[in-house]
Amino acid sequence: MTIQSQSYSNVAVVGLGKLGLTLAAVFANNRYNVTGADINKDVVASVNRGESHIQNEPGLNHLVLKAHKDKTLSATADTVEAVAKSDIIIVIVPVLVDEQDNTDYQYMDLAIEDIAKGIKKDSLVIIETTLPPGDTEHRFGKKIEEVSGLKPGEDFYLANSPERVYSSQIIHNLKNYPKVVGGINKESLKLASDFYKQALGCDLIKVSSLETAEFSKVAECVYRDVNIALANELAVFAEEKGVNMAEVISASNSQPYSNLHSPGIGVGGHCIPIYPYFFINKGLSDGLTTLSREINDNMAAYAISKVEKQAGSIEGKNILILGLSYRGNVKEPTKSTALLLISQMRDKGAQPFVNDPLFSDREIRQYGATPLSLDDTRCSEMDAIILQAFHQEYSMIDFSQFPRCQLILDGRNKFNKNEISQPGIAYEGIGNEGGL
């Protein structure tokens, strides 16, 4: 194959979700002709109207509309066709873990099958989805070869470049985070790196193999999970010892070799609690990775035990969870600690209520909780409150409307206990914050 990266101007982005649509819109505003492919016809229709179906991603609506007007971005539900007319194929559909924490490839397998049916010789395929190391070549490269007859590294270029951005800052991160890129061979690495340099204007970290690129992303997530677990373990111990963990963290982190994370009542979202299984399921089942998952998931039970310590048995009690989302100011329920809290409260006979301004009442009910608006008169019937995700609206809560509440458990150490102190309501954070 001969490389002429300048001639690679037609891009297919397979998967137009939060990440894929943002990438497609950024590429389309940087002189590439982009066809987005998605199995969801509503997503395809909205993109073809110049509308973003993703909310709360600053700058995205504007980029989608502009690319639509410039005719550089269109969408289709026919991935085969989108791939057939493109030189560069970016794959960004999810690989998940299922209920038993096994790797769930259903979306990727389908996408790769379609790509294999449409791919032309000399195309560049870049997988951005977070994957268990080895999968780009040995699962997906192999599958493309089986279906298309084209050999990766010989008949088409193959690269991996994991996405590491943070929801609500994606456009900013795409430009400002270095892009990690690995290729099946030098030519694939060069072509993919040239593309990102041009399309995103970002710095590049070129790594020596596909596996290194894949591994680096999973390792980032494991690092976060393990360090949060360490913070949680230390915080629980600090409570036993009557020590304020926030003070410990700030004192310890005052030299450059310590980076203690913040404790909290659990880790959620579609990255940190999921990707550790990409190691665990592939052989790293003993040690810190597995243990950290357990420690972080056990924080929900720990939170409930703190409520019980203050209020006695929670059977028959009304407990309000603030925040269904896994973190503040983002609408994302995947693996949220709220879901663990709801099911464990139900098991103990308590009545879980949930407030989350980002979800409708119907959506909250789907997760087995009763929705509660903060101006509802039933606020007076709550026996305890657990802060799970600190949405901006929660900085203004009037706690005097909760006269029956015995404990505010601040699972994210976000409230100012002096500002919220009400007669009869105890306040506790995680790690004795507010306990002294």
Ligand SMILES: NC(=O)c1ccc[n+]([C@@H]2O[C@H](COP(=O)([O-])OP(=O)(O)OC[C@H]3O[C@@H](n4cnc5c(N)ncnc54)[C@H](O)[C@@H]3O)[C@@H](O)[C@H]2O)c1
């Ligand atoms: N969201 C984040 O903050 C984030 C951060 C870092 C990395 N990532 C990576 O990006 C991946 C995608 O994340 P997302 O937030 O965009 O997901 P998402 O759920 O918002 O979107 C996925 C999209 O893929 C589409 N899709 C599923 N199967 C398909 C198929 N076979 N063909 C075409 N389209 C298909 C879905 O309809 C959906 O629109 C993640 O799995 C992860 O690997 C995401």
